Amino acid sequence: MQLSMRNQLTGTITDLDVGAVMAVVKIRLDGGEQVITSSVTREAALDLDLKVGQPATVFIKSTEVTVGVD
Helix, strand or coil: CCCCCCCEEEEEEEEEEECCCEEEEEEEECCCCCEEEEEEEHHHHHHHCCCCCCEEEEECCCCCCCCCCC
16 A cells, blocks of 8 residues: 555554544554554444554644643
C-alpha cells in the first residue's frame, strides 16, 4: 500500500481499550519510550482486528497540534 501521507510512525500496540462506541489505542513508537494515543471508532478497531503486541503504523495528518498545561 502506498499513501501520500508523509507523517508515518511505526510501533507496537501496547494498550487497547474498546468501549461501546470508541476505542483508545496506545502505540509505543519504535526506538524509544514515546507513546501515541489514538481514539478510533469501535467498528474500526474491530475491522482492523487490533491486538496488544501487534505492529502498527501511526499516520498523522494535522496542520496544528496544541497542548497546554498550568
